[in-house]
Amino acid sequence: MPLPAFTEEGLLPQGIHPATEEDVALLLVDPFISSRTRATLYNGLCRYRRDLTVLGLLGIQWVGGSFVDQSREDPTDIDLVNICEQHILNRVSERNRERVLDLLGNASSTIEQYHCHSFIVVQYPAGHPMAEGFDARMRYWLAWFSTPQRYTVSSKVPAPERGVKGIISMTLP
Numbered sequence: 001m002p003l004p005a006f007t008e009e010g011l012l013p014q015g016i017h018p019a020t021e022e023d024v025a026l027l028l029v030d031p032f033i034s035s036r037t038r039a040t041l042y043n044g045l046c047r048y049r050r051d052l053t054v055l056g057l058l059g060i061q062w063v064g065g066s067f068v069d070q071s072r073e074d075p076t077d078i079d080l081v082n083i084c085e086q087h088i089l090n091r092v093s094e095r096n097r098e099r100v101l102d103l104l105g106n107a108s109s110t111i112e113q114y115h116c117h118s119f120i121v122v123q124y125p126a127g128h129p130m131a132e133g134f135d136a137r138m139r140y141w142l143a144w145f146s147t148p149q150r151y152t153v154s155s156k157v158p159a160p161e162r163g164v165k166g167i168i169s170m171t172l173p
Contacts, residue, residue: 010070012166044115064145
């Protein structure tokens with residue numbers, strides 16, 4: 001199912017919207033003909049997803065930031081939260097584990113290589129000491145990605161007057 005059209009405020013409608021890479025290109029890259037960065041960012045996202053898949057990772061990725069609205073013709077990166085179950089991370093081979101963890105939670109490394117500002121949220125099984133924090137971490141990212149920003153020359157500030165911004169959710173692989 002394709003992604004919904006932007007609202008009058010230039011936002012993806014409120015909610016979490018499942019999408020494929022093709023859906024993302026159709027809404028967030030192809031219509032921005034004069035953009036100097038969107039195709040490059042999108043290609044980095046696709047490479048990032050392929051590299052994680054090759055390393056054996058499964059999960060959900062939330063895509064947000066200025067890439068997911070019309071406020072900036074040329075965003076500088078793609079904000080991305082990787083949501084993964086602990087047992088999936090534990091299945092990654094020892095040989096690949098350090099690389100996977102670097103790709104999931106090292107925002108500076110992934111920005112340079114893939115143009116993705118990446119973060120990780122791990123879901124632990126019930127009874128695990130870290131299990132209770134999962135819902136709070138998900139609420140944090142939901143609030144962060146749902147709040148539109150106002151971009152100025154030197155900074156960005158929350159712009160809740162623009163409404164609530166939707167989030168793209170993609171399955172990995």
